[in-house]
């Protein structure tokens with residue numbers, strides 16, 4: 001069960017009507033009509049996505065609204081460009097991966113150290129898996145734990161709570177269009193647009209590795225997050241859904257095959273061929289996540305086999321896709337940039353026999 005939604009007070013409406021014949025009172029009437037609209041617009045802006053980085057020339061990228069059957073969610077307030085930063089958020093608090101005290105006690109204790117407005121924002125988040133038989137009204141500490149479990153995401157060595165980002169709903173495979181990552185240097189969570197997102201479209205992230213069949217994804221999401229996924233991919237007709245499942249299963253299979261290069265079960269040429277197969281299948285599926293990492297793997301394999309021109313090409317591709325997912329100023333982009341200018345300085349350089357492994361087929 002979710003906490004009761006807060007009710008907003010509705011101001012009493014004015015009952016006296018100005019006469020139409022009087023221009024001054026007509027102007028006053030317009031003014032009276034405009035004031036609530038301006039106040040509503042300001043309140044909407046303040047409560048739905050304004051933060052310092054939103055105040056750029058393009059205006060705030062999203063609003064938070066109620067969505068049928070999903071609770072709250074983020075919807076693009078204007079066209080958002082691929083690779084655009086949509087959220088930069090600091091954690092309300094973080095929790096290490098292993099703890100000694102009871103999680104209920106820990107969360108309640110950490111909440112005491114946050115500002116009252118932040119605590120309210122936290123307690124307003126949605127949750128699933130509340131212990132059966134307990135009344136949420138008399139067990140706020142259990143509500144806090146359930147909220148934490150539903151909304152916490154990876155943040156460095158631990159997990160953290162980011163109330164703004166926590167409103168992002170889930171989409172599978174080609175349906176998710178934003179990606180979040182923790183940046184150690186800034187100690188903040190960054191959310192980037194993986195694709196162009198037209199105004200009015202919902203911003204969706206992914207809660208799990210969605211390179212799984214629809215049935216497997218649905219089981220996981222229902223058990224872990226308490227909802228039946230109806231994203232664009234889960235809503236495909238049976239024929240299209242089977243084709244998508246087959247692509248996703250093949251992608252996973254190719255990823256497993258690729259890892260065998262690490263133990264020399266396949267050579268560099270086969271490894272690069274496998275990366276190109278994954279890339280092609282992902283194009284067909286519309287699955288664009290993790291491409292920076294995949295291209296960086298290509299650069300690594302090329303460097304290991306001392307294939308200078310392949311290192312450069314894979315590294316350039318990695319920079320492009322890392323920039324979309326992680327930001328052009330992220331550490332991983334800087335690391336790969338070094339490989340394009342000085343392939344011989346790549347950490348994997350020359351660790352395997354020399355071989356022309358092959359370039360990206362993009």
Ligand SMILES: C[S@@+](CC[C@H](N)C(=O)[O-])C[C@H]1O[C@@H](n2cnc3c(N)ncnc32)[C@H](O)[C@@H]1O
Nearest residue numbers: 069070071072126151166167168169170225227
């Ligand atoms: C991290 S919260 C996301 C924000 C949430 N909608 C809210 O109102 O705060 C996770 C919860 O959102 C809902 N949710 C997320 N993605 C959904 C989807 N694709 N369809 C339906 N519900 C979804 C589920 O209730 C899930 O447990």
